Amino acid sequence: MAGKTLYDKLWEAHVVREEPDGSTLLYIDRHLVHEVTSPQAFEGLRLAGRKPWRGDSVLAVPDHNVPTADRDKGIADPVSRTQVETLETNVTSLGLKFFPMADVRQGIVHVIGPEQGATLPGMTVVCGDSHTSTHGALGALAFGIGTSEVEHVLATQCLWQKKTKAMQIRVEGELRPGVTAKDVVLAIIGRIGTAGGTGYAIEFAGSAIQSLSLEGRMSICNMSIEAGARAGMVAVDEKTIEYVRGKPQAPSGELFDKAAEYWRTLVSDPDAEFDAVVEMDAAEIAPQVSWGTSPEMVAPIDGRVPDPAAESDPVRAEGMKRALEYMDLQPNTPMTEIRPDKVFIGSCTNSRIEDLRAAAEVVKGRKKADNIKLALVVPGSGLVKQQAEQEGLDRIFLDAGFEWREPGCSMCLAMNADRLEPGERCASTSNRNFEGRQGQGGRTHLVSPALAAAAAVAGHFVEPSALKEA
Amino acid sequence: MQAFTVHKGIVAPLDRSNVDTDAIIPKQYLKSVKRTGFGPNAFDDWRYLDPGEPGMDSSQRRINPDFVLNQAPFDQASMLLARKNFGCGSSREHAVWALTDFGFRAVIAPSFADIFFSNSCKNGLLPVVLAEDEVQALFEQVEANPGAQVEVSLEEMTVAAPDGTVFRFTLDEDRRHRLLNGLDDIALTLQYADDIRAYEERQRSEWPWMAEHSQG
Ligand code: SF4
Numbered sequence: 243m244a245g246k247t248l249y250d251k252l253w254e255a256h257v258v259r260e261e262p263d264g265s266t267l268l269y270i271d272r273h274l275v276h277e278v279t280s281p282q283a284f285e286g287l288r289l290a291g292r293k294p295w296r297g298d299s300v301l302a303v304p305d306h307n308v309p310t311a312d313r314d315k316g317i318a319d320p321v322s323r324t325q326v327e328t329l330e331t332n333v334t335s336l337g338l339k340f341f342p343m344a345d346v347r348q349g350i351v352h353v354i355g356p357e358q359g360a361t362l363p364g365m366t367v368v369c370g371d372s373h374t375s376t377h378g379a380l381g382a383l384a385f386g387i388g389t390s391e392v393e394h395v396l397a398t399q400c401l402w403q404k405k406t407k408a409m410q411i412r413v414e415g416e417l418r419p420g421v422t423a424k425d426v427v428l429a430i431i432g433r434i435g436t437a438g439g440t441g442y443a444i445e446f447a448g449s450a451i452q453s454l455s456l457e458g459r460m461s462i463c464n465m466s467i468e469a470g471a472r473a474g475m476v477a478v479d480e481k482t483i484e485y486v487r488g489k490p491q492a493p494s495g496e497l498f499d500k501a502a503e504y505w506r507t508l509v510s511d512p513d514a515e516f517d518a519v520v521e522m523d524a525a526e527i528a529p530q531v532s533w534g535t536s537p538e539m540v541a542p543i544d545g546r547v548p549d550p551a552a553e554s555d556p557v558r559a560e561g562m563k564r565a566l567e568y569m570d571l572q573p574n575t576p577m578t579e580i581r582p583d584k585v586f587i588g589s590c591t592n593s594r595i596e597d598l599r600a601a602a603e604v605v606k607g608r609k610k611a612d613n614i615k616l617a618l619v620v621p622g623s624g625l626v627k628q629q630a631e632q633e634g635l636d637r638i639f640l641d642a643g644f645e646w647r648e649p650g651c652s653m654c655l656a657m658n659a660d661r662l663e664p665g666e667r668c669a670s671t672s673n674r675n676f677e678g679r680q681g682q683g684g685r686t687h688l689v690s691p692a693l694a695a696a697a698a699v700a701g702h703f704v705e706p707s708a709l710k711e712a
Numbered sequence: 713m714q715a716f717t718v719h720k721g722i723v724a725p726l727d728r729s730n731v732d733t734d735a736i737i738p739k740q741y742l743k744s745v746k747r748t749g750f751g752p753n754a755f756d757d758w759r760y761l762d763p764g765e766p767g768m769d770s771s772q773r774r775i776n777p778d779f780v781l782n783q784a785p786f787d788q789a790s791m792l793l794a795r796k797n798f799g800c801g802s803s804r805e806h807a808v809w810a811l812t813d814f815g816f817r818a819v820i821a822p823s824f825a826d827i828f829f830s831n832s833c834k835n836g837l838l839p840v841v842l843a844e845d846e847v848q849a850l851f852e853q854v855e856a857n858p859g860a861q862v863e864v865s866l867e868e869m870t871v872a873a874p875d876g877t878v879f880r881f882t883l884d885e886d887r888r889h890r891l892l893n894g895l896d897d898i899a900l901t902l903q904y905a906d907d908i909r910a911y912e913e914r915q916r917s918e919w920p921w922m923a924e925h926s927q928g
Contacts, residue, residue: 258911259904265886269911281745321743321766328745372803388805388831398901437797472826493921501921536730657739676734682763
């Protein structure tokens with residue numbers, strides 16, 4: 243009999259009940275909650291006279307609507323304010339753990355989960371948010387759910403699920419200098435497409451993935467959903483265990499050692515069989531820039547905008563044409579000639595300390611280009627912000643003419659005041675380049691923090707190594 | 713949840729693949745704390761020419777005459793036909809609420825994004841997966857004959873095209889049962905409360921750090 247995949251192990255450890263047709267009641271260890279997808283769930287619970295099954299599994303935080311400037315003035319938009327206040331009322335009335343906007347631990351839900359040790363290896367983690375896959379970087383089974391499921395987890399601590407197929411994406415070899423986790427995941431999506439992982443749980447493996455820090459692994463797992471997969475994960479190794487050690491909600495002392503012993507088993511067995519395997523050569527991955535309105539529409543920085551006329555599949559060609567029209571780009575334009583108006587460094591993909599360091603390294607001693615109207619740096623959490631300030635990164639950004647803001651989702655989806663105006667083009671470290679995602683009519687190019695920073699100082703896309711000496 | 717057994721109605725052809733949930737309901741409307749009222753803003757960026765904000769009276773806005781849902785008889789459609797990977801992107805269930813609030817009972821496409829698929833089953837919106845050539849055939853028929861009625865039966869798991877062709881689809885038995893009967897998921901799950909408690913007992917002995925330290 244073949245060995246077990248990491249996914250098999252995580253799944254089997256959480257089965258409460260299995261029906262003959264394979265429908266499985268799966269136990270949920272951690273339930274992360276934010277203000278946008280939870281109000282209707284709490285209302286449903288209340289209307290049915292139900293209580294949370296295990297309140298201590300919840301960690302709630304406002305992140306999507308929060309302002310990133312002038313926090314002391316509160317939230318100006320009354321609709322946003324109501325939503326954030328509704329979250330606060332809902333969770334405090336039930337005694338659930340909550341980091342309000344003024345708490346230094348507040349931040350994007352997918353940044354604070356691992357940061358607090360609220361997400362641990364071996365857990366099942368859910369949140370009413372598709373980027374919950376991020377937490378899989380710790381060797382957890384983490385996936386996004388809808389609001390009805392949020393209510394279901396609150397009420398029962400479980401979800402009905404069917405086991406999906408398992409895909410392994412192996413990236414072997416050494417990444418070229420300047421190529422980051424973000425480039426790897428964009429290249430993967432470019433290769434398998436936005437539906438390539440639909441119906442699968444993806445395990446990212448191979449020496450290039452193992453060489454990444456936990457932050458890098460989080461950037462990769464974060465975008466599993468952009469490849470169509472609800473869950474992405476990376477096997478536990480010593481880096482994972484060291485990452486978790488000492489985190490506020492992690493076990494300590496003997497219990498930690500006992501846990502670590504178990505966590506070390508959270509790897510796919512050598513003879514495990516996957517339903518699909520994708521292999522990639524790390525050395526072939528270049529820094530990526532997206533050119534269209536779907537995350538699979540990417541090109542290497544030294545490449546060009548593709549030509550729909552060269553596409554044989556008519557449905558695809560039509561999609562490309564529509565995307566280029568929306569993005570206002572001509573086929574065959576070199577990527578390095580594209581000039582953004584704004585730059586956004588942040589989001590649950592790339593707002594951790596390592597991301598800010600990478601961006602600051604490029605920015606150091608340089609200035610924002612004149613054509614860049616705004617270069618926004620939004621740390622993923624209050625603690626990331628604090629750490630960055632201790633390292634002096636805020637000064638580097640401010641001296642270069644960037645803005646240094648308070649933590650939140652910000653211009654990743656523009657539910658707060660940070661957004662693109664119609665027609666504006668943005669180099670963004672976020673994860674979605676859909677039409678209007680960063681503001682109606684806005685045009686998004688997905689890139690790594692280093693590339694976003696380089697675009698901000700050069701005024702066009704460019705490899706950081708090609709910038710003039712600072 | 714509204715049960716789904718058989719439904720007959722007009723199908724609107726939305727000839728796009730990768731229709732994402734940001735397009736189905738743009739973010740500014742996610743600020744609502746209710747489940748209802750999203751219908752007028754379904755496909756807001758495509759449907760209207762002026763930018764929309766919550767609280768606006770949609771009947772006063774400039775509509776985009778080129779968008780299919782603004783064209784008779786598709787403004788009366790109760791089913792949507794689209795290309796592959798429908799509902800990709802954000803997990804927002806508001807996308808499903810916007811479609812049901814508009815009046816849709818079913819979406820027919822060659823494939824759906826996983827979270828959207830699960831969300832729609834929980835709200836009585838039937839996601840129907842047909843083969844690409846079957847979807848193509850439906851596109852051709854409804855475009856040639858816009859008011860024609862299509863009948864979707866979850867009981868039989870069939871789609872009857874205007875020309876009488878019958879296409880078959882499948883849905884897993886569990887979801888089908890819940891949809892056919894409009895069942896409340898939570899009440900069903902709570903029948904297994906003892907199993908859940910037994911699992912928690914096991915977790916406490918095998919993985920004692922899981923719950924004990926969760927209070928931080
Ligand atoms: S940063 Fe963006 S993608 Fe991440 S949770 Fe917030 S809105 Fe969603």
